[in-house]
Amino acid sequence: MPHEAERAAPPRMMDLSRWRALGGLLWSASRWRVAFFGLVVALVGLLPTAVVLTTGALIQAIPGVIRDGLQGPGGTPALLALAGLAVGLAALAVGGNVMSQQAGVLDSDLALEVHHTVARMTLETPGVAPLEDPAVANELEAVQDAERRGVLQRPVTQLAGVVTARLRGLGAFAVLLGFRWWAPLVLFIAWQLTNRVYLTAMERGLSAKSGPGAERLRRSEYLRSLAVEPAAAKEIRVFGLAGWSVGQYGDAWMEALEVLWANRRASRRLNAAAIVALGVSHALVLGALGMAASRGEVALAGLFVFAQAVLATADLGLIGDAQNWTSQTLHLAGRLTALRERLPGHRMPSGSIGAVPAAAADGEPSEGSMDGVRAAPAGGAVALRLDGVRFTYRGRVLPTLDGLTLDVPAGQSLAVVGENGAGKSTLIKLLCGLYEPDGGRITLDGGRTPQQSRGRIAVIFQDFVRYRLPLRENVGFGHLGLMNDAAALEGALRDAGGKELLERLSCGWDTVLSREFQNGADLSGGQWQRVALARALTAVRGGAGLLILDEPTAALDVRAETELFERFLELTRGITTILVSHRLSSVRRADRIVVVDGGRVAEDGTHDELMKAGGLYATMYSLQADRFAAAPDGDAAEREVEHG
Numbered sequence: 001m002p003h004e005a006e007r008a009a010p011p012r013m014m015d016l017s018r019w020r021a022l023g024g025l026l027w028s029a030s031r032w033r034v035a036f037f038g039l040v041v042a043l044v045g046l047l048p049t050a051v052v053l054t055t056g057a058l059i060q061a062i063p064g065v066i067r068d069g070l071q072g073p074g075g076t077p078a079l080l081a082l083a084g085l086a087v088g089l090a091a092l093a094v095g096g097n098v099m100s101q102q103a104g105v106l107d108s109d110l111a112l113e114v115h116h117t118v119a120r121m122t123l124e125t126p127g128v129a130p131l132e133d134p135a136v137a138n139e140l141e142a143v144q145d146a147e148r149r150g151v152l153q154r155p156v157t158q159l160a161g162v163v164t165a166r167l168r169g170l171g172a173f174a175v176l177l178g179f180r181w182w183a184p185l186v187l188f189i190a191w192q193l194t195n196r197v198y199l200t201a202m203e204r205g206l207s208a209k210s211g212p213g214a215e216r217l218r219r220s221e222y223l224r225s226l227a228v229e230p231a232a233a234k235e236i237r238v239f240g241l242a243g244w245s246v247g248q249y250g251d252a253w254m255e256a257l258e259v260l261w262a263n264r265r266a267s268r269r270l271n272a273a274a275i276v277a278l279g280v281s282h283a284l285v286l287g288a289l290g291m292a293a294s295r296g297e298v299a300l301a302g303l304f305v306f307a308q309a310v311l312a313t314a315d316l317g318l319i320g321d322a323q324n325w326t327s328q329t330l331h332l333a334g335r336l337t338a339l340r341e342r343l344p345g346h347r348m349p350s351g352s353i354g355a356v357p358a359a360a361a362d363g364e365p366s367e368g369s370m371d372g373v374r375a376a377p378a379g380g381a382v383a384l385r386l387d388g389v390r391f392t393y394r395g396r397v398l399p400t401l402d403g404l405t406l407d408v409p410a411g412q413s414l415a416v417v418g419e420n421g422a423g424k425s426t427l428i429k430l431l432c433g434l435y436e437p438d439g440g441r442i443t444l445d446g447g448r449t450p451q452q453s454r455g456r457i458a459v460i461f462q463d464f465v466r467y468r469l470p471l472r473e474n475v476g477f478g479h480l481g482l483m484n485d486a487a488a489l490e491g492a493l494r495d496a497g498g499k500e501l502l503e504r505l506s507c508g509w510d511t512v513l514s515r516e517f518q519n520g521a522d523l524s525g526g527q528w529q530r531v532a533l534a535r536a537l538t539a540v541r542g543g544a545g546l547l548i549l550d551e552p553t554a555a556l557d558v559r560a561e562t563e564l565f566e567r568f569l570e571l572t573r574g575i576t577t578i579l580v581s582h583r584l585s586s587v588r589r590a591d592r593i594v595v596v597d598g599g600r601v602a603e604d605g606t607h608d609e610l611m612k613a614g615g616l617y618a619t620m621y622s623l624q625a626d627r628f629a630a631a632p633d634g635d636a637a638e639r640e641v642e643h644g
């Protein structure tokens with residue numbers, strides 16, 4: 001288990017690197033605003049110390065003014081101090097206002113930047129393998145958890161609170177050095193200790209959510225979702241799993257909490273030590289200040305300034321909510337860095353994503369580019385070649401594909417068959433560039449890798465996506481450049497046999513394909529398949545030259561599947577097609593059939609050739625034919641199998 005150790009010890013980072021990560025996010029979110037904001041924060045943080053010192057100067061000048069009037073030697077310093085005080089207080093008020101207004105804007109900028117960064121990092125991963133890594137899943141969960149808890153609601157406002165407090169604390173530290181060199185040090189150490197205890201406890205709590213406790217939390221969340229979400233509602237009831245699911249959820253939740261409780265127990269002693277340290281240090285410094293004043297070593301003004309400074313050193317210690325939220329923001333920035341290290345093939349942070357690509361039809365995609373930016377529709381069928389391809393899933397010992405070699409000339413229709421778990425879908429995922437082979441080569445169009453050929457390949461997977469979006473998007477996603485081309489979308493839907501469906505939808509192309517939305521519509525399994533087929537046909541209109549159907553026909557009966565495949569072969573004449581199916585009667589009309597077994601191509605030929613050869617294909621075909629023959633009233637399509 002290569003990732004066990006990583007899960008047990010979540011990546012810890014020096015605070016400095018988290019600050020750097022947060023700074024980087026802020027900088028790319030809005031650099032000039034951040035620069036201006038930094039200046040305002042510095043002003044607001046340092047002004048209080050200046051105000052206290054000015055007040056001290058005023059207190060010092062007052063006895064002279066009382067004695068000699070404003071014309072006396074103390075008059076000018078008193079007036080200057082008074083003016084300074086007025087300017088300082090006014091600047092503090094204005095600066096505070098500007099700071100909170102700017103922080104509000106940066107709060108939204110930072111939240112958006114984090115969303116974009118996460119989306120970029122996950123979407124720009126060329127394959128899906130990194131997303132299946134449990135360590136990546138944990139990091140992503142930690143980021144989402146932080147968002148759910150509201151860490152991104154006012155991150156910059158909270159950060160400004162922390163920075164200004166620390167600057168006030170540092171000012172007080174400098175002032176106290178003027179009393180006794182050791183006084184600020186003693187207070188600083190005591191506050192730091194308190195701080196450390198608090199942060200350690202919090203860090204442990206957060207780590208429990210991204211480290212060892214993460215999987216337990218995810219498991220308990222999943223079990224909870226089984227109870228409340230519609231997806232599993234039917235099975236939970238039919239199989240009588242309600243009691244089991246509640247019990248399991250409770251147990252998993254308690255297991256997850258146990259990690260948090262253990263952390264809290266571990267912090268108790270340290271907490272007590274910090275409280276004692278604070279009491280002793282303040283008694284020492286205030287005692288020394290009192291004695292110095294009683295001996296006349298410190299005058300009234302000094303006493304005021306130093307006493308204020310002692311109070312203000314608290315800003316070097318715990319500062320409540322702002323500190324808590326800022327730590328969580330830093331933790332989140334750290335998680336993003338960890339995520340970046342685990343997800344190859346992306347850049348962070350920069351620019352923005354999400355716009356419909358203007359370049360949809362111009363320019364070639366680099367490896368790992370976002371899907372929206374497609375290869376130029378070169379047109380024409382794709383030829384593909386697999387040369388000794390080996391592939392083993394992460395965490396598995398035996399390879400799923402083991403030296404698979406296959407040459408498919410442009411324009412051929414190929415059926416891939418094989419027993420459950422033979423590796424048919426894996427082969428398709430490799431062809432689409434969603435996984436990289438461990439050995440061997442896959443080339444398309446005479447030399448390109450699958451990732452370089454995005455846009456030339458269209459696929460409908462077994463578990464194709466039912467987007468809860470309008471019909472237009474559901475079909476137009478096949479090629480974004482055609483999203484607003486009504487004729488192309490209509491043609492694709494008609495070819496896929498979905499014309500009637502369009503007529504039945506109350507808002508036509510704008511109908512959202514989900515009842516969860518107003519005027520939305522739920523589709524049957526067969527209707528969804530037509531929509532998915534229309535999506536793939538849109539991709540063909542946009543330039544795809546290889547069309548793959550990986551058994552998306554589970555919801556269809558044999559006759560409907562046969563009809564669909566025949567229609568599919570008819571519509572896609574001239575481009576290369578690959579059909580994966582268990583129903584051999586449906587694929588027998590393909591130009592060529594390959595049987596995958598033992599991780600490689602075991603048989604290769606036309607239906608008639610393979611039947612004659614009497615191998616695995618012939619056995620599977622006969623078994624299916626027998627089954628249909630035994631059915632009390634098999635329909636015509638099924639009988640067709642019986643008779644070959």
Ligand SMILES: Nc1ncnc2c1ncn2[C@@H]1O[C@H](COP(=O)(O)OP(=O)(O)OP(=O)(O)O)[C@@H](O)[C@H]1O
Nearest residue numbers: 132393394400418419420421422423424425426427
């Ligand atoms: N993401 C994954 N991680 C680990 N193992 C996987 C993953 N996906 C598939 N497998 C395993 O790889 C093997 C081949 O699976 P694949 O889905 O390619 O087979 P298939 O021929 O398409 O099967 P079926 O006919 O049942 O759809 C199976 O043993 C499966 O459990």
